[in-house]
């Protein structure tokens with residue numbers, strides 16, 4: 001497209017101008033917009049740890065970094081006469097809440113002050129969108145330096161369909177959010193949906209017993225699909241109606257996170273403006289799934 005290189009250059013210049021550790025200016029979304037869909041099956045040049053223990057979490061949550069730890073020398077290192085033991089910076093607590101396909105991060109920014117003692121992570125496949133969330137987190141941390149606000153939230157680029165267990169250990173998470181996932185309407189594209197029997201087994205692996213997967217969408221067909229795939233999975237059970245909807249007119253008794261994902265996600269706001277419907281379904285990780 002004519003004018004594309006100039007536009008790209010302008011965006012890059014803008015990003016460079018605000019990506020300063022001490023910059024408190026919030027980024028402008030218009031410089032980070034990107035094609036709506038990234039193909040989860042293509043080989044993006046993604047970096048990911050070979051296992052959760054190899055992840056440098058301190059880089060993402062610097063206020064929670066612990067002293068560097070020396071890793072014990074492996075036999076291989078000993079034999080190769082490596083002089084220096086490998087060092088990793090560890091972290092004082094582990095990520096417990098994951099927002100999968102976090103988009104521009106509306107949910108993350110709303111959850112961070114609600115769960116100040118919990119580490120929250122957004123995972124997003126689109127580069128520029130991830131950069132927006134990272135730049136906004138940096139600015140909010142500078143703005144809230146006095147209270148250490150937003151030190152508990154971070155975002156990284158990842159294709160969760162391929163690499164979720166590379167990031168999290170078994171039973172590490174207490175909550176997983178799947179908010180307004182891409183619907184992939186056509187039948188031949190259903191395999192790109194973020195919910196499937198196989199992927200649900202991965203969510204069950206990283207989620208602790210009693211932990212909850214939160215789903216919301218404005219596409220009824222996708223809602224039915226997510227319900228069907230979680231309900232038939234032995235590791236999950238649907239939560240109580242009150243948890244999802246509340247008991248009265250005002251949604252009294254509705255889980256706080258359901259309330260937040262209905263109102264604070266970018267897509268949730270869009271649906272609200274267009275007076276559309278939102279379908280919510282939440283599933284609890286059961287303690288001892290029945291053996292098939």
Ligand SMILES: C[S@@+](CC[C@H](N)C(=O)[O-])C[C@H]1O[C@@H](n2cnc3c(N)ncnc32)[C@H](O)[C@@H]1O
Nearest residue numbers: 101102103124125159160161179180265266267
């Ligand atoms: C429709 S948007 C919803 C964004 C946000 N959750 C919200 O509710 O406003 C879906 C997001 O999921 C991301 N996504 C799709 N497949 C993904 C994958 N395999 N791994 C990580 N992110 C993915 C897309 O790039 C997109 O930003």
